[in-house]
Amino acid sequence: MKRVVGLLLPVLCLFGLVLPVSAHHSFAAEFDDKKPVKLEGAVVRFEFMNPHSWIFLDVMGPDGKAVRWAVETGSTNALFRRGWLKDSLRAGDHITVDAFRAKDGSNTANASTVKLPDGRQLSGASSRDGQ
């Protein structure tokens, strides 16, 4: 499988199917790639905007209390090219986010992928990725 992906990637790149990411700021300025986090929760608000779009979601803590997270994704142009629309997420949607935490320890993270309620897994157009 690895081999197939290895062969496929350059081909996809050749046809422009693998899109470049929106690396507005360096990932390293704010986030820590040694601190991956998986967040599952309910969308509070989706701000489809530049230079980065933000997903606010409530993640249920072990004590049964909701913890509010702010998750950064790419710019609107980078997200649009990956299939995102401004109403791709609505308040109450249950989503799963694979992300990396902010260095400052706040409940802030940078999304690699977001799994939508309909099962689609979209790239977060993270400033971490390369082409």
Next chain:
Amino acid sequence: MTGNSMKLAMLLLVSISIAAQSEFTPPRLADGHPDFGGIWMAASLSAAFNVEEHGASYGTPAGPSVIVDPPGGKLPYLPGMRERAADNDQHRERDPVGQCHMHGVPRVMFPPFPLEIIQDGNFVLILAETEHGVRIIPTDGRPFLKDYSSWNGDSRGHWEGDTLVVEVRGLNGRGWLDQAGNFMGVGAHVVERFRLTGKDTLDYQATVENPKVFSQPFTLRVPLRRRPADVELLEYGCIEGERDAAHLPAVNGEKR
């Protein structure tokens, strides 16, 4: 294969590749100059991450140096300047682009966003999706603006055969070269060279002279690749929702 026959084979390959390059006849506009029109982007994002050779770090892939001169691929920093770049690398929150400033020349030519080139007989326009940067490059021989200073500076172009040569003055000296903190200072003078090497490949080279930061001029080279026909430039209103600053350690030395 013996060493000699291997060398011969390599020589043959290189000759074929050079011949193929020189045989390419670019499409031309009515004025006879090559038509660079279209949407372009750096063939690799490597230079956007770091113009020098770099290993994989912070989740970005490893990549080769794009510095083709001096040989060795290292930026010819003056004593003490490489330490400043290394310090920038540890404080990427200082990156002007992270604060929605313009990329500046030459970095604006290889960001992780597409560019559109439009030209007529008097101007070459480079529209950068990032920060909506617009470079208006007159090719009609007019003089430079007097005492001008800005992120992308003041560009004047002329043709040398099928190569567009653009001289850039008036750079404000605040621009970085990449995300890794390599930087330029005041008084930088840049000469760019654009040449079509194939239907969908545009060779971009920039020679930077900046005696306050570098001991000698250096040249970087980044091939640009034409984007598929359905790619259009999109809006990128950078500052509409900036939320990072609150989580950045410091911006220009001051906590916001």
